[in-house]
Amino acid sequence: MSDTATKAKPVTILQAINTAIADAMAADDTVIVLGEDVADPEDGGVVGVTKGLSTRFGEHRVRSTPIAEQAIIGAAIGASLVGYKPVAEIMLMNFTTVAMDMIVNHAAKLRFMSGGQTNVPIVIRTMTGTGFGSGGQHCDYLEAWFAHTPGMKVVAPSNAADAYGLMRAAINDPDPVLYIENLPAYWTPGEAPEPGHIVPLGKASVVKEGTDVTIISYSRVLTEVVAAVEEMEAAGVSAEIIDLRTISPWDKETVFASVAKTGRCLITHEAVTEFGIGAEIAATLQSEFFGKLKAPVGRLGAPYAPVPFSKPLESAYAPTAKRIAQAAISLTK
Amino acid sequence: MTSNYAPDGATQLEIYKRVALLKANDERSRKVIMNGRLVMPYYSYRGQEVIPSAMATALTDDDYWVTIYRGIHDMLAKGMPLKDLWAEIAGRVDGTCKGKGGPMHLTYPKKGIMVTTGIVGSSMPIANGIAWGSQLSGNGRVAVATFGDGASNIGAFHESLNMAAVWKLPVIFLCQNNLYGEHTTYEKATSAKRVADRAVAYNMPGVRVNGNDPIEMFAAAREAVERARAGEGPTLIEAMTFRFHGHVFGDADAYMDKAQKKAAMEADPAPIFRARLIAEGIATEEQLAAIEADIETQIDEAVEFALASPFPELDELTKDVYAQGAAA
Numbered sequence: 001m002s003d004t005a006t007k008a009k010p011v012t013i014l015q016a017i018n019t020a021i022a023d024a025m026a027a028d029d030t031v032i033v034l035g036e037d038v039a040d041p042e043d044g045g046v047v048g049v050t051k052g053l054s055t056r057f058g059e060h061r062v063r064s065t066p067i068a069e070q071a072i073i074g075a076a077i078g079a080s081l082v083g084y085k086p087v088a089e090i091m092l093m094n095f096t097t098v099a100m101d102m103i104v105n106h107a108a109k110l111r112f113m114s115g116g117q118t119n120v121p122i123v124i125r126t127m128t129g130t131g132f133g134s135g136g137q138h139c140d141y142l143e144a145w146f147a148h149t150p151g152m153k154v155v156a157p158s159n160a161a162d163a164y165g166l167m168r169a170a171i172n173d174p175d176p177v178l179y180i181e182n183l184p185a186y187w188t189p190g191e192a193p194e195p196g197h198i199v200p201l202g203k204a205s206v207v208k209e210g211t212d213v214t215i216i217s218y219s220r221v222l223t224e225v226v227a228a229v230e231e232m233e234a235a236g237v238s239a240e241i242i243d244l245r246t247i248s249p250w251d252k253e254t255v256f257a258s259v260a261k262t263g264r265c266l267i268t269h270e271a272v273t274e275f276g277i278g279a280e281i282a283a284t285l286q287s288e289f290f291g292k293l294k295a296p297v298g299r300l301g302a303p304y305a306p307v308p309f310s311k312p313l314e315s316a317y318a319p320t321a322k323r324i325a326q327a328a329i330s331l332t333k
Numbered sequence: 334m335t336s337n338y339a340p341d342g343a344t345q346l347e348i349y350k351r352v353a354l355l356k357a358n359d360e361r362s363r364k365v366i367m368n369g370r371l372v373m374p375y376y377s378y379r380g381q382e383v384i385p386s387a388m389a390t391a392l393t394d395d396d397y398w399v400t401i402y403r404g405i406h407d408m409l410a411k412g413m414p415l416k417d418l419w420a421e422i423a424g425r426v427d428g429t430c431k432g433k434g435g436p437m438h439l440t441y442p443k444k445g446i447m448v449t450t451g452i453v454g455s456s457m458p459i460a461n462g463i464a465w466g467s468q469l470s471g472n473g474r475v476a477v478a479t480f481g482d483g484a485s486n487i488g489a490f491h492e493s494l495n496m497a498a499v500w501k502l503p504v505i506f507l508c509q510n511n512l513y514g515e516h517t518t519y520e521k522a523t524s525a526k527r528v529a530d531r532a533v534a535y536n537m538p539g540v541r542v543n544g545n546d547p548i549e550m551f552a553a554a555r556e557a558v559e560r561a562r563a564g565e566g567p568t569l570i571e572a573m574t575f576r577f578h579g580h581v582f583g584d585a586d587a588y589m590d591k592a593q594k595k596a597a598m599e600a601d602p603a604p605i606f607r608a609r610l611i612a613e614g615i616a617t618e619e620q621l622a623a624i625e626a627d628i629e630t631q632i633d634e635a636v637e638f639a640l641a642s643p644f645p646e647l648d649e650l651t652k653d654v655y656a657q658g659a660a661a
């Protein structure tokens with residue numbers, strides 16, 4: 001978190017996203033916003049992420065839509081084909097499942113299938129995350145589905161400055177970007193980004209340097225990793241923490257440099273472990289560092305089960321600082 | 334029908350030129366496949382030529398079209414060059430999409446052919462977005478989404494019609510009702526007596542026309558285009574037609590009603606249209622024969638051009654997945 005100079009007062013992730021979209025809209029008339037409830041007569045979004053935008057830029061550029069996810073993504077795709085840069089909101093990540101045809105068969109593939117004649121510069125914003133007792137259909141992390149789709153890019157900021165910088169980069173990007181927001185983390189304050197601050201897609205950040213184990217994460221779980229530092233240090237383990245920021249394409253250079261140094265790696269995320277982002281990174285590290293690793297690559301995600309409602313079960317679902325510390329420490333034993 | 338939108342003689346001849354091109358191209362496609370010169374999934378549109386011919390004649394080059402796997406007639410009508418089309422369906426580097434799209438995904442933005450989808454129903458949500466772009470920029474361009482009768486049963490149809498009506502988008506939903514969705518008849522799959530009736534639920538005009546009649550089809554197309562350009566919103570056109578050669582080339586047709594098929598083929602719209610143009614003195618036999626001979630020559634050239642065109646280099650496999658040199 002070194003790349004933002006700040007004297008300004010802290011902002012929340014929610015404010016950072018709002019400001020990033022507003023700044024992009026002010027800079028470029030082709031940036032438009034659509035989604036359920038996104039305009040101000042509908043409160044500027046169910047959580048208020050787009051509050052103020054329609055008042056400032058007009059409801060022709062910030063449109064509340066019917067509850068029709070295929071139509072939302074289809075409209076974004078179509079407008080992008082004729083020169084616009086839509087930022088479409090799919091309220092919750094689980095609702096992307098009813099728009100998968102538009103995302104996977106169309107947004108991701110039109111550039112390739114047209115031989116490069118068309119491209120789809122859209123951003124799909126979506127929020128998710130356990131912690132609010134929403135149960136099985138409102139807080140899944142499905143990033144692996146999209147990362148597994150050639151043509152899509154996937155980003156997941158963990159702090160306000162990155163939320164701003166990744167949004168500006170995603171809007172500028174000529175290809176479709178899925179932008180994952182964590183619901184419980186919306187109100188987490190952080191360093192304010194400089195206006196115009198860009199976090200290039202595909203660039204991870206080294207949040208903390210260390211020597212014994214590399215811990216890779218993104219989105220809200222990154223803050224759990226940071227919270228695990230104390231316990232790890234008490235056990236004599238020095239962790240290097242990498243915030244991936246962009247899940248696809250992921251920053252192999254930064255990750256390889258770190259693992260070359262530490263010889264150990266733990267990947268942790270809120271999505272279920274099986275067939276997840278951790279599996280991809282672990283497999284890549286296994287090829288790159290075969291015979292040079294000091295321990296098998298570790299993965300820590302949610303158990304292979306739907307998100308439960310009951311509080312103790314929900315609390316046991318996503319990785320916590322405690323479980324991350326234990327997993328990291330055990331890699332050094 | 335709304336006769337004030339009826340095509341004059343010159344316009345009818347324009348429509349016929351397209352019909353003749355589409356018909357000849359379908360016949361050649363089946364022949365080339367039969368002769369083993371080309372291997373591809375082919376969804377014949379024979380019998381449906383009048384619909385896109387009339388629709389495209391009511392549009393300009395700047396208007397947009399989103400079509401489907403059974404869509405080569407739409408593309409040719411909208412102006413995709415034959416050579417580019419044939420090279421694409423042959424998977425060659427000179428194709429519209431460098432051979433990477435193929436017969437189900439041809440794209441040609443130069444003539445407004447923005448997307449060809451192989452997913453039933455998916456033309457409509459995207460056409461809405463294109464039309465939204467027209468509305469935002471005020472450029473007056475209309476977007477046409479074409480689809481089949483079967484596609485009127487999928488969610489995307491309903492989501493799209495609703496949004497288009499709420500937003501008053503300059504879009505035309507053009508349903509080519511050929512009475513079958515794959516092997517299933519219209520009646521067995523569709524609750525509404527007519528697809529056009531579904532427009533009522535979305536508060537937009539819906540018309541059923543004889544899609545094989547160029548005058549009726551053109552009048553409906555032109556009226557819908559005018560509405561869209563005037564900012565009055567979308568129209569659903571249900572154009573009744575029939576596909577002569579089953580769902581996909583090689584389909585044995587066992588599921589089809591033989592008498593119904595025979596009657597439809599006897600009522601082949603292309604020769605009927607041709608005979609009427611001559612009978613009404615809009616064109617002469619010699620004139621039409623010359624047009625048709627020219628089309629055959631153009632197709633000859635396109636086929637040979639396509640089959641002589643090289644296949645793409647293998648490095649094309651990973652190109653165009655993302656922008657070259659983009660932040661990645």
Ligand SMILES: Cc1ncc(C[n+]2csc(CCOP(=O)(O)OP(=O)(O)O)c2C)c(N)n1
Binds near residue numbers: 403452481482
């Ligand atoms: C979402 C989806 N489901 C199923 C299919 C397989 N399929 C291809 S064409 C077709 C029939 C569509 O019928 P209709 O909409 O009437 O169009 P037609 O082929 O008659 O022109 C089906 C079921 C598909 N391509 N996409």
Ligand SMILES: [Mg+2]
Binds near residue numbers: 481509511
């Ligand atoms: Mg059909």
